[in-house]
Amino acid sequence: MQTEEKYDDLTALFAAQDDALHSDAFVDRVMRPIHKRARWRGPLLFGAGGLGVGAAISQMGGLLDAVNGRVASLNLSFSQVQTPALETLSGDTLWAAAILIVVVSCAAIVATERA
Amino acid sequence: MKSDIDLARDAASGKEAAFEALVRRHQGTIRGMTRRLARHAAEADDIAQVTFLTAWRKIGSYRGGSFKAWLCTIAYREFLQVRRKQKPEVEFDEGAHIIAFDASAARMAEHLDLDRALKTLPENQRICVVLCVASGLSHSEATAATGFPLGTVKSHVNRGVVALRKQLADEDVA
Numbered sequence: 001m002q003t004e005e006k007y008d009d010l011t012a013l014f015a016a017q018d019d020a021l022h023s024d025a026f027v028d029r030v031m032r033p034i035h036k037r038a039r040w041r042g043p044l045l046f047g048a049g050g051l052g053v054g055a056a057i058s059q060m061g062g063l064l065d066a067v068n069g070r071v072a073s074l075n076l077s078f079s080q081v082q083t084p085a086l087e088t089l090s091g092d093t094l095w096a097a098a099i100l101i102v103v104v105s106c107a108a109i110v111a112t113e114r115a
Numbered sequence: 116m117k118s119d120i121d122l123a124r125d126a127a128s129g130k131e132a133a134f135e136a137l138v139r140r141h142q143g144t145i146r147g148m149t150r151r152l153a154r155h156a157a158e159a160d161d162i163a164q165v166t167f168l169t170a171w172r173k174i175g176s177y178r179g180g181s182f183k184a185w186l187c188t189i190a191y192r193e194f195l196q197v198r199r200k201q202k203p204e205v206e207f208d209e210g211a212h213i214i215a216f217d218a219s220a221a222r223m224a225e226h227l228d229l230d231r232a233l234k235t236l237p238e239n240q241r242i243c244v245v246l247c248v249a250s251g252l253s254h255s256e257a258t259a260a261t262g263f264p265l266g267t268v269k270s271h272v273n274r275g276v277v278a279l280r281k282q283l284a285d286e287d288v289a
Contacts, residue, residue: 021146038131
């Protein structure tokens with residue numbers, strides 16, 4: 001069986017061809033889209049993160065109210081407990097929160113795509 | 116000088132400069148490989164560019180070993196994808212090639228002979244010769260890249276090398 005070292009003469013010929021192909025223009029061609037994407041990546045990631053944090057904070061008050069309402073209702077009567085605590089949040093707020101979560105998720109996916 | 120593995124690790128953590136160093140280091144091998152597999156130089160450079168962009172995206176999945184073999188595997192798969200989308204083309208026009216590159220420089224003639232000899236090999240033989248002889252992959256690495264059985268790779272390489280040498284010797288005599 002022939003070993004892998006027995007074609008060094010041909011490998012040297014091919015290597016000479018490969019050396020002649022080195023060019024800065026090709027490196028620029030590869031790196032340009034990577035640099036371009038990276039310029040957007042940071043602001044987008046921080047922006048998306050900021051939106052997520054903002055959305056979470058904006059819901060804190062409502063959630064606390066909901067929890068407080070729940071605790072208070074437990075202290076009252078059985079019939080009052082049957083009222084879902086989340087009903088204390090308005091429909092608009094819930095929709096806004098859901099849309100924000102979707103936007104943040106999509107932005108995070110886009111931002112973590114590398115090129 | 117940093118090793119490929121160190122640079123790949125830095126690139127995986129988002130350092131573009133590290134990846135640029137890898138591109139600079141391996142561009143010759145990948146562009147040479149794609150030029151030997153593809154039909155045209157422009158198409159070959161497109162495949163080479165896509166190869167590096169894919170490598171940048173997937174660099175987190177590089178688990179050590181030969182970085183060149185990892186890149187060559189990506190390049191080979193990108194080449195297969197491009198080829199699947201293409202219609203069959205008319206056979207290599209030897210005459211046109213001679214006219215286009217009829218330079219007097221001995222080096223150019225040598226490259227031309229090598230390219231011409233390579234183009235005459237059956238495709239699978241050419242693929243194995245390009246990967247193992249031109250790009251420097253081991254038989255096992257070429258097996259992993261192509262999916263050909265190890266014995267088939269060895270056989271293609273051995274036959275291809277014999278055919279290449281014969282052609283180059285014949286052209287020297289002529």
